[in-house]
Amino acid sequence: MTSIAILGANGRLGRVVAKAFIEAGYDVRAVTRSGKLPRELGKATAVAGDALDRPGLIASTAGADIVFNGLFPLVRDDLSNWTAALRMALALEPAVVVPGHGPVGDAATLHWQLDLLERLKATVKEQFDDGVPLEVAQSADIPEGFANLPLANERWSGAVSCVYRDLARGLAEGP
Secondary structure (H helix, E strand, C coil), X not given: CCEEEEECCCCHHXXXXXXXXXXXXXXXXXXXXXXXXXXXXXXXXXXXXXXXXXXXXXXXXXXXXXXXXCCCCCCCCCHHHHHHHHHHHXXXXXXXXXXXXXXXXXXXXXXXXXXXXXXXXXXXXXXXXCCCCHHHHHHCCCCCCCCCCXXXXXXXXXXXXXXXXXXXHHHHHCC
């Protein structure tokens, strides 16, 4: 039986995908942060796993024939773990990538997400390096190339905060 690990199985998209794969007869491993599932996914195997925890992500998806990523890099906590997770996924050389948002693709989808996050960090780092206060950077116009992304207006402030926090932490820790 073909197996699929679904990241974000408690989310709106992940739940629908998990249910469809269960009904199609797949062995579904539903990966959620809590390891708990909604009732309609009772035939799935519940697995606790956090996409921002690289060893946990590897363990929760190991051996699956297919990995469905029902998540999108929501930059609010740890940008370095997101980029590490994308690099790890690219190392698996996926033939098909089904993102949580957007069309089905291939490894180019992961490259696009990684490039987006690296450009985000570089863009915000310029403001950080210029001494722009966090509150000013959060309320500035969203740069071209980011403004057209889904939920950009709602998520930009949190992304800026995350990058500022990572950069400040790096200064505090030293080279």
